[in-house]
Amino acid sequence: EAGVTQSPTHLIKTRGQQATLRCSPISGHTSVYWYQQALGLGLQFLLWYDEGEERNRGNFPPRFSGRQFPNYSSELNVNALELEDSALYLCASSFPAGGLNEQFFGPGTRLTVL
Amino acid sequence: GIQVEQSPPDLILQEGANSTLRCNFSDSVNNLQWFHQNPWGQLINLFYIPSGTKQNGRLSATTVATERYSLLYISSSQTTDSGVYFCAVNTGFQKLVFGTGTRLLVSP
Numbered sequence: 104e105a106g107v108t109q110s111p112t113h114l115i116k117t118r119g120q121q122a123t124l125r126c127s128p129i130s131g132h133t134s135v136y137w138y139q140q141a142l143g144l145g146l147q148f149l150l151w152y153d154e155g156e157e158r159n160r161g162n163f164p165p166r167f168s169g170r171q172f173p174n175y176s177s178e179l180n181v182n183a184l185e186l187e188d189s190a191l192y193l194c195a196s197s198f199p200a201g202g203l204n205e206q207f208f209g210p211g212t213r214l215t216v217l
Numbered sequence: 218g219i220q221v222e223q224s225p226p227d228l229i230l231q232e233g234a235n236s237t238l239r240c241n242f243s244d245s246v247n248n249l250q251w252f253h254q255n256p257w258g259q260l261i262n263l264f265y266i267p268s269g270t271k272q273n274g275r276l277s278a279t280t281v282a283t284e285r286y287s288l289l290y291i292s293s294s295q296t297t298d299s300g301v302y303f304c305a306v307n308t309g310f311q312k313l314v315f316g317t318g319t320r321l322l323v324s325p
Binding site (some may be wrong): 105136138140145146147148151154159161191193195196197205206207208209210211213 | 248250252257258259260262265303304310311312313314315317318
């Protein structure tokens with residue numbers, strides 16, 4: 104069974120640009136989560152999507168947004184990039200959220216903002 | 218919000234040694250997961266353990282939810298066990314709150 108996949112592996116942007124990160128969940132999983140791991144700040148929850156809807160959002164500005172497609176894959180968009188957005192972005196998926204199910208993570212996208 | 222603290226922050230072991238990593242959390246949780254982050258950044262699931270004890274090979278974990286802590290045991294450590302270990306808790310609303318991590322280095 105294929106795990107969570109993410110693309111691209113690495114992404115280099117300049118300040119002010121937009122970045123788009125993609126995630127495909129494990130087959131059968133309908134919930135997708137995004138987390139940010141910035142140097143010195145640990146792993147922080149960004150967004151949760153389930154059945155195409157945003158269900159919960161972490162303490163991040165509106166420049167961070169995303170969506171979930173009918174096939175349950177997801178996109179994270181970061182607008183007006185700032186230097187401090189440089190981080191490892193991890194996507195996770197789980198079975199439908201009602202049961203507080205185990206989350207499984209992808210390999211991540213490393214975003215560098217110059 | 219909930220606080221999740223891990224100890225020790227850093228641990229250096231000789232190959233073959235045993236270790237215990239601790240995760241303390243400040244409020245009730247619905248579930249708890251342990252992860253190993255490899256050098257490339259990927260989080261590998263070790264245990265999903267809201268309560269009780271589980272074992273998987275050389276690793277085992279115990280969560281005592283009423284006392285708000287969890288322990289991860291690594292026996293007969295190997296160099297491939299090196300990396301950062303995180304616990305993460307879910308208090309509802311589906312977001313995982315991660316601990317501060319324990320950085321483990323196993324030397325040959």
